[in-house]
Amino acid sequence: MLVPLTRQKFEQLIPRIATSDQYKYYWGKFPDFLKRLLISVVSVVVIWILRLVLGEGSSLLLFPLGAIAGLYWLWGPVLWASLRNVEYRKYPYSGFLRGRVLDVYITEELIGTEETVNNKGDLVIVENRERRLNIEVGDETEFFTEIQVPLRRTHQDIVPNQIAEMVVLSTQPDLSSIAKVTDIYIPSRNIWVSDYPYLQKNVFTEVSRRLRESREPRSRQAPRRRPRASYPQDVEEW
Structure with a gap:
């Protein structure tokens, strides 16, 4: 599912001035x-x-x-x-994307090297490596993205087929071409996957909640009508 976001909502999600998490x-x-x-x-x-x-x-x-x-x-x-x-x-268009975790795996990446001298006086190059989480996300429209982040203890709860949500950025009004993606949010575990925290988390989770509710059928206690999903009619709401 991909829902376009208004510029106003996007600027709430990624503010101009640094948030506390970004600081x-x-x-x-x-x-x-x-x-x-x-x-x-x-x-x-x-x-x-x-x-x-x-x-x-x-x-x-x-x-x-x-x-x-x-x-x-x-x-x-x-x-x-x-x-x-x-x-x-600077990207003019954005959207809220809900997909699924396709794969998740851990790798060791070289993050730097140091030169030192051993006991014999020989120059030795020491490699600094870091364990990183790789997570692949896609949806029914064949959208696919993969991000790599430093491994955290909370990442152990991420498994394939979980719902994954994010904001995508584009230069195209119809979001047909995705240029950038932000943090990945796993709502079932309340886990954020990112290197840099781009999003205002409270704003994003509110958008996520409202979109989930808009897709749920109306209450069974309502008058007997054919149940239907309710979608946001006015894009300005988002």
């Missing part, structure tokens, strides 16, 4: 924080030197710049997450 993603680990802190310190020092060279008259301009640069360690994740969101928001 946490780019906050990273302690080495990432140290890198940002080092950039902040170096920037402040450079601005301070510029103030000494240019004189007191430059303080009005350089002081705000120094304050902004000094706090880069704090607002840097907002910047990088927002820029990543912009890359997805």
Whole structure:
């Protein structure tokens, strides 16, 4: 099932400014924080030197710049997450896709190398590998996508044939060609599969719930009429 989304709903799902999950993603680990802190310190020092060279008259301009640069360690994740969101928001058309898990398997991927010296003084290259989850999703229209993400403990509950939902992006109004996909959501297990958390989870799960309800037959207690599935009539609702 593929349901087109309005631009308004899409911008709620992938906001322009970083969400809390996206901020946490780019906050990273302690080495990432140290890198940002080092950039902040170096920037402040450079601005301070510029103030000494240019004189007191430059303080009005350089002081705000120094304050902004000094706090880069704090607002840097907002910047990088927002820029990543912009890359997805540039696509003019989007849709809500519900398919099924076709296959799921684990691989070990090379994520980097390090050079070190052993006890004999020889140069040794150490490979850093990471276990990753590969998940394939498709639907009855022959849509197919595969994403690879770092393996998490919750991924052990993902099995083939489970319902899988996501947002797809396209440059075509009829969504005939899919350019990008977002996080994969497994509603039966409440599991999110992604490397980067593109979606506002609460907004997405609400859209998912409303679409599920729209496909359910009306209550049997209703007047005797032929039961039929109820679909959203006004695309603006989505």
